[in-house]
Amino acid sequence: MARRVPLNNPTTAIKTIKEDGGVILTGFSRRSDVERVNDDAAPFINALVEDRALRSLPRETTRCTRLFGRSETAREVWLQQPALLEIINYFLRTVSIPYNDAGDFKLGTDAILSAAATLDVGPGVKAQDLHRDDFIWQQTHVNRAEEHTLGADVCMGLLVPGVDTNVENGATLFVPSSHLWEHSRRPKHGEAVSVEMGVGEAFLFLGSTVHAGGANTTTKPRPMHGFFYCRSYLRPEENQHMWWTSKEVRQWSLAAQKQAGYVLDNPFLGHCNEENPVDLFRANDAHM
Numbered sequence: 462m463a464r465r466v467p468l469n470n471p472t473t474a475i476k477t478i479k480e481d482g483g484v485i486l487t488g489f490s491r492r493s494d495v496e497r498v499n500d501d502a503a504p505f506i507n508a509l510v511e512d513r514a515l516r517s518l519p520r521e522t523t524r525c526t527r528l529f530g531r532s533e534t535a536r537e538v539w540l541q542q543p544a545l546l547e548i549i550n551y552f553l554r555t556v557s558i559p560y561n562d563a564g565d566f567k568l569g570t571d572a573i574l575s576a577a578a579t580l581d582v583g584p585g586v587k588a589q590d591l592h593r594d595d596f597i598w599q600q601t602h603v604n605r606a607e608e609h610t611l612g613a614d615v616c617m618g619l620l621v622p623g624v625d626t627n628v629e630n631g632a633t634l635f636v637p638s639s640h641l642w643e644h645s646r647r648p649k650h651g652e653a654v655s656v657e658m659g660v661g662e663a664f665l666f667l668g669s670t671v672h673a674g675g676a677n678t679t680t681k682p683r684p685m686h687g688f689f690y691c692r693s694y695l696r697p698e699e700n701q702h703m704w705w706t707s708k709e710v711r712q713w714s715l716a717a718q719k720q721a722g723y724v725l726d727n728p729f730l731g732h733c734n735e736e737n738p739v740d741l742f743r744a745n746d747a748h749m
């Protein structure tokens with residue numbers, strides 16, 4: 462089972478993550494703040510649900526992407542808690558001494574946000590396949606034997622339930638200590654446990670930990686707010702995406718767009734609203 466540790470005890474939380482690959486943080490949020498974030502995501506979720514209904518599409522899992530900007534409570538209250546940042550940066554802070562003439566220059570960088578979205582898992586949605594989130598950065602794993610190796614992880618996930626989660630409504634499936642497994646090892650039946658959480662708790666886990674969203678067998682949707690962090694160096698040196706307007710980028714060749722990172726060449730990395738940025742350019746062009 463997933464172990465519980467109070468957020469205000471980061472030392473024990475770190476120890477637990479090193480051993481299990483994940484931990485339930487109790488005292489993560491006030492109930493009123495969870496309700497506030499639920500309300501922040503709801504208009505975007507509802508608009509998508511209505512749109513699907515109009516087009517006779519199944520409800521399935523409806524996502525509110527861009528949650529970091531859309532929810533001030535999530536961004537400024539949840540994600541700025543010193544104890545949370547202490548735990549995340551214990552695993553994802555990168556420190557190095559670059560080669561240079563003086564030899565006394567040290568670089569230290571903290572984790573950055575990789576993605577933030579509410580996943581509103583509808584009734585009848587099946588469980589995800591068990592996976593490791595770090596596959597999007599094409600990580601492979603050697604057997605880490607008995608102990609976690611600090612520095613081996615490139616990303617972490619934080620899941621904050623919008624309602625109480627249980628086996629019936631699809632609490633997250635988690636394989637304890639799977640962050641220590643070599644790449645090809647698959648869980649045996651019964652090795653995945655359900656991370657059942659009450660409102661106000663959160664599950665923090667390493668990107669190397671095997672997990673999946675559970676099946677929702679109830680008649681109600683299960684909203685889960687997800688925040689994902691990566692090492693700060695997992696980005697280009699110059700931020701092309703900040704400089705150029707979509708109008709300018711549309712003039713570039715597809716090869717140039719791809720070279721500058723505007724094209725998905727991996728099913729997930731660099732998406733915009735879960736779509737390929739160049740497809741969004743084309744969709745916008747069609748409306749002009």
Ligand SMILES: [Fe+2]
Pocket residue numbers: 592593594672673
């Ligand atoms: Fe995942």
